[in-house]
Amino acid sequence: MTPERYAKILRVLSHRQPTLTVLMDEVNKPHNLSAIVRTCDAVGVLEAHAVPPSHGTLATFEGHTYDATSGSAHKWVGVQSHSDAISAVRELQGKGFQVLATHLSQRSVDYREPDYTRPTCVLLGAEKWGVSDEAAEAADQNIIIPMFGMVQSLNVSVAAATILFEAQRQRLAAGMYAQPQLTPEELARRAFEWGYPDLAPAYRERGEAYPALDEQGQIAG
Numbered sequence: 001m002t003p004e005r006y007a008k009i010l011r012v013l014s015h016r017q018p019t020l021t022v023l024m025d026e027v028n029k030p031h032n033l034s035a036i037v038r039t040c041d042a043v044g045v046l047e048a049h050a051v052p053p054s055h056g057t058l059a060t061f062e063g064h065t066y067d068a069t070s071g072s073a074h075k076w077v078g079v080q081s082h083s084d085a086i087s088a089v090r091e092l093q094g095k096g097f098q099v100l101a102t103h104l105s106q107r108s109v110d111y112r113e114p115d116y117t118r119p120t121c122v123l124l125g126a127e128k129w130g131v132s133d134e135a136a137e138a139a140d141q142n143i144i145i146p147m148f149g150m151v152q153s154l155n156v157s158v159a160a161a162t163i164l165f166e167a168q169r170q171r172l173a174a175g176m177y178a179q180p181q182l183t184p185e186e187l188a189r190r191a192f193e194w195g196y197p198d199l200a201p202a203y204r205e206r207g208e209a210y211p212a213l214d215e216q217g218q219i220a221g
């Protein structure tokens, strides 16, 4: 790894927001999944969540289907799988996240109203069916991007980007990108995995801690 590459990895990791995420509920078109993950990378989402679509035929990466539009973002944003949306919502709430379901209901508010500096998960629905009433009910709040056109909804990746960049705006204003949100240990661990993707699995398999890196990103000692 070159020193420049290491510096970039450290810079990106120091902007990652472990308390901001999305839950994609059966988003089934690979280009949408890819576009959402690419936006997650740009905004600083550390890890995304997904209920994989029940049927998929294209090549997958760690159980999820991407296409070339991800710009390799899936290498930098992990996607954790869940069996169903309700249990995923409950699990995330159990970890302290407010879940904001993108869903039109009696209690929907404009997507700019919630406080995105809180640990937040944005629940996104499948292209055809959207977020189920049950999952929207289980969420802490329902949010909507106001629509004034002839069509009723946006493409799911466009909706995700609109909402995530509002979260970024609020978090920038609150100084949440000014200092690392990851612990030093977590940051060092990720830096090794990103910088040495070929070596990291062997350390994990042997149950060994990753070696320390020097200031240039070389394995110390």
Ligand code: SAM
Pocket: 102, 103, 123, 124, 125, 126, 127, 128, 129, 130, 131, 143, 144, 145, 146, 147, 152, 153, 154, 155, 156, 157, 159, 160
């Ligand atoms: N027929 C579906 C429905 O009734 O919900 C439309 C789904 S829409 C094409 C796919 C997803 O994009 C939605 O589940 C939601 O996550 C997101 N989305 C689209 N338009 C939105 C909007 N105006 N506000 C919030 N989310 C939106």
